[in-house]
Amino acid sequence: MGCDGARQAAVTLVKTGVLVSRRGGKRKALLSYCVIASHSAAATAAHPGRGEVIMSEAIMSSQAMETAPFDPRFPNQNQTKYCYQSYVDFQRCQKLKGDDYEPCQYFKKVFQSICPNAWVEKWDEQLENGSFPGKI
Amino acid sequence: MATWTFLGLQDGASPLMEQLIFFHDHIMVVLIMIITFVGYMLASVLSNSLINRFMLEHQTIELIWTAVPAIILIFIALPSLRLLYLLDEVNNPSITLKTVGHQWYWSYEYSDFLNVEFDSYMTPTNELDLSGFRLLDVDNRTVLPMNTQIRIVITAADVIHSWTVPALGVKADAIPGRLNQTSFLMSRPGLFYGQCSEICGANHSFMPIVIESVNTNSFLNWISSYSD
Numbered sequence: 001m002g003c004d005g006a007r008q009a010a011v012t013l014v015k016t017g018v019l020v021s022r023r024g025g026k027r028k029a030l031l032s033y034c035v036i037a038s039h040s041a042a043a044t045a046a047h048p049g050r051g052e053v054i055m056s057e058a059i060m061s062s063q064a065m066e067t068a069p070f071d072p073r074f075p076n077q078n079q080t081k082y083c084y085q086s087y088v089d090f091q092r093c094q095k096l097k098g099d100d101y102e103p104c105q106y107f108k109k110v111f112q113s114i115c116p117n118a119w120v121e122k123w124d125e126q127l128e129n130g131s132f133p134g135k136i
Numbered sequence: 137m138a139t140w141t142f143l144g145l146q147d148g149a150s151p152l153m154e155q156l157i158f159f160h161d162h163i164m165v166v167l168i169m170i171i172t173f174v175g176y177m178l179a180s181v182l183s184n185s186l187i188n189r190f191m192l193e194h195q196t197i198e199l200i201w202t203a204v205p206a207i208i209l210i211f212i213a214l215p216s217l218r219l220l221y222l223l224d225e226v227n228n229p230s231i232t233l234k235t236v237g238h239q240w241y242w243s244y245e246y247s248d249f250l251n252v253e254f255d256s257y258m259t260p261t262n263e264l265d266l267s268g269f270r271l272l273d274v275d276n277r278t279v280l281p282m283n284t285q286i287r288i289v290i291t292a293a294d295v296i297h298s299w300t301v302p303a304l305g306v307k308a309d310a311i312p313g314r315l316n317q318t319s320f321l322m323s324r325p326g327l328f329y330g331q332c333s334e335i336c337g338a339n340h341s342f343m344p345i346v347i348e349s350v351n352t353n354s355f356l357n358w359i360s361s362y363s364d
Contacts, residue, residue: 065230065231065281065284065352067230067232067287068232070226070227075226077308077317078316078317079289079317080314082315113247114232114234114315116289117245117253118236118293
């Protein structure tokens, strides 16, 4: 998943009116996704085939430590929205593109890194019940 | 870590903390000079029985003792603002640690590649061995790699707590329903201690934080062995 992958995911969500950029129009929103994903793009370029993370490789290589990148949409201390937005974006991406669409995994990587596991479990339960408060 | 009678700041283990210490020392010099000067003036006036019958107006000295403090304040403000902006810099972390405050322990989650979760309770004093630190040691320490930019996301599960490690210059409140992010880098290996900093009930003083800073390979070995 590189800049293109994240951009594809973002374009889908913007086109269908799911994602609306608050400032600067569509271009800026897409650009921010590119900035975010370029970090993972660099990592993918440096380690070809990292798309499928092989556990032992990731563990043993000291360059493999990678986490959710800085997101300019959420520059301050309060990262609650980053967590929630990534979770919701992942669900929407999956709904729109199906479970096999690789670029959706970017959102999953982010919310797994940022969101407390208890929150993710609670939201997963709510999704199963149909009581999740967000619009997917 | 601090033992009793520690009045000053702990040795810095992070570049930002070192800068905070330098700033603190710089301000301390200015303050001591002011206090010495004012103290001397006060003492000399109090021990003097003479009275100046013609003390009126004196524009010159009024000007001096208005302008000089303003200049002193500029000497304090400039390094302060520099540091303020330095602390707010955007950096690219390599690892994210999540910590959740509970009554009365901290739980940690490393979810970047493997999902490692554990709770960190204080070692009770009666179970402490002779070399242990009372009210500071924990059963499971938080191991982190040194020389790596670390993002820490702090929240709470019940009431407000506060996560802090003075040696790293980090403190942020743990508020239920909110994720507070802060970032640090440890420049040396070692053990760094902190204590919960927001009143959270009966055992508020008994939920410490211990960070064990190790080299990257040791960290990777630890985390892979933890998940097994």
